Amino acid sequence: MTPTQTTPEVLRQHAEQAYAHELAALAQHDRHPKPPRWNLSPRAVLTYLMGGRAGDTEITPKYVGEPRLMEIAVATLATDRALLLIGVPGTAKSWVSEHLAAAISGDSTLLVQGTAGTDENAIRYGWNYARLLAEGPSEAALVESPVMHAMREGKIARLEELTRVQSDVQDTLITVLSEKTLPVPELNTEVQAVRGFNLIATANNRDKGVNDLSSALKRRFNTVILPVPDSLEDELSIVTRRVESLGRSLGLPEVPAALDEIRRVVTVFRELRAGVTEDGKTKLKSPSGSLSVAEAISVVTNGLTLAAHFGDGELSSRDVAASVIGAVVKDPVQDQAVWNEYLETAIKKRAGWKEFYSACREVS
Numbered sequence: 001m002t003p004t005q006t007t008p009e010v011l012r013q014h015a016e017q018a019y020a021h022e023l024a025a026l027a028q029h030d031r032h033p034k035p036p037r038w039n040l041s042p043r044a045v046l047t048y049l050m051g052g053r054a055g056d057t058e059i060t061p062k063y064v065g066e067p068r069l070m071e072i073a074v075a076t077l078a079t080d081r082a083l084l085l086i087g088v089p090g091t092a093k094s095w096v097s098e099h100l101a102a103a104i105s106g107d108s109t110l111l112v113q114g115t116a117g118t119d120e121n122a123i124r125y126g127w128n129y130a131r132l133l134a135e136g137p138s139e140a141a142l143v144e145s146p147v148m149h150a151m152r153e154g155k156i157a158r159l160e161e162l163t164r165v166q167s168d169v170q171d172t173l174i175t176v177l178s179e180k181t182l183p184v185p186e187l188n189t190e191v192q193a194v195r196g197f198n199l200i201a202t203a204n205n206r207d208k209g210v211n212d213l214s215s216a217l218k219r220r221f222n223t224v225i226l227p228v229p230d231s232l233e234d235e236l237s238i239v240t241r242r243v244e245s246l247g248r249s250l251g252l253p254e255v256p257a258a259l260d261e262i263r264r265v266v267t268v269f270r271e272l273r274a275g276v277t278e279d280g281k282t283k284l285k286s287p288s289g290s291l292s293v294a295e296a297i298s299v300v301t302n303g304l305t306l307a308a309h310f311g312d313g314e315l316s317s318r319d320v321a322a323s324v325i326g327a328v329v330k331d332p333v334q335d336q337a338v339w340n341e342y343l344e345t346a347i348k349k350r351a352g353w354k355e356f357y358s359a360c361r362e363v364s
Helices: 020-027 042-050 067-077 093-105 128-137 146-153 173-179 232-250 257-274 295-311 317-328 334-347 356-361
Strands: 052-054 055-061 082-087 111-113 125-127 142-144 156-161 181-184 189-192 196-206 221-225
Touching: 020 055, 020 093, 042 052, 042 067, 042 093, 067 093, 067 221, 082 093, 093 181, 093 196, 111 146, 125 128, 142 173, 146 156, 146 181, 146 189, 146 356, 173 181, 173 196, 173 232, 181 232, 196 334, 232 257, 232 295, 257 295, 257 317, 257 334, 295 317, 317 334, 317 356, 334 356
Parallel strands: 082 196, 082 221, 111 156, 156 196
Antiparallel strands: 052 055, 125 142, 181 189
């Protein structure tokens, strides 16, 4: 099955599948110059990310935040420098990476997932060992990595969690990004990147025990730092849109009836993350977890699932309480104390939050 094909049973479509109608509309109305092998012009890619219109088609925002950051990201990919997206968990690094690749190359699947166990083969190439033993080194025995495939085809490759990869493996990218060449010494040849190739890497700047990038590798990237959403309304918009998308694939209740509870979840996360209430009047202790936007989306989705299968179909405070506590209390001693103090000092007397307070106390 090709990246553009899908079936109704797929739980999560790739970006180029889920938003194929938007990408097609943008391509149809795109009158701006395109870099080599780009499906859309940089202006159209920006519209795809930030939202707008293409003829009669509404383009939904994929990123809610400062447009200049996305302009820099898109412009970087039109140069010979790779793009590094950095931010705390839940700042849409992977989401932006996927949609950039979908809009530019029409294929977001050329992905390397970085882990402590990622080796050079995942970035360079591997071998079909049965053929290698039977025939010796040959093109037929070579197994392309997503990066090598992107170089051959002039597409965008993606590398998630670059700083989780061991430093010596990270440096495998230096020749690829500087010389745009991937040597294959076993075959006495090399793969040269064709125009259109580039790489998007993501990194989490809050993880402990990660591997810093070498200065040589850093110079090969333009870095864009993705911040947490500036305002409650921005974060609410992000969570609502993502929950709606997930809800459709899972058959969950409609989101509009749940907006009050979603706002409560987002408010709790923002206040505990910032260490102060939204009105700035009460100082708070922050728990050990990141309380990211992604976790807020998960909390609301879990709540909607409870409401759908064990409630009346409408999201209530009782549906979200347990998931909120699970997201906040990672350390059963330290975080529990932080949570209890927050409930008593910030939530207990807040107008309209009595049901939420009681539900949280019940499951605490």
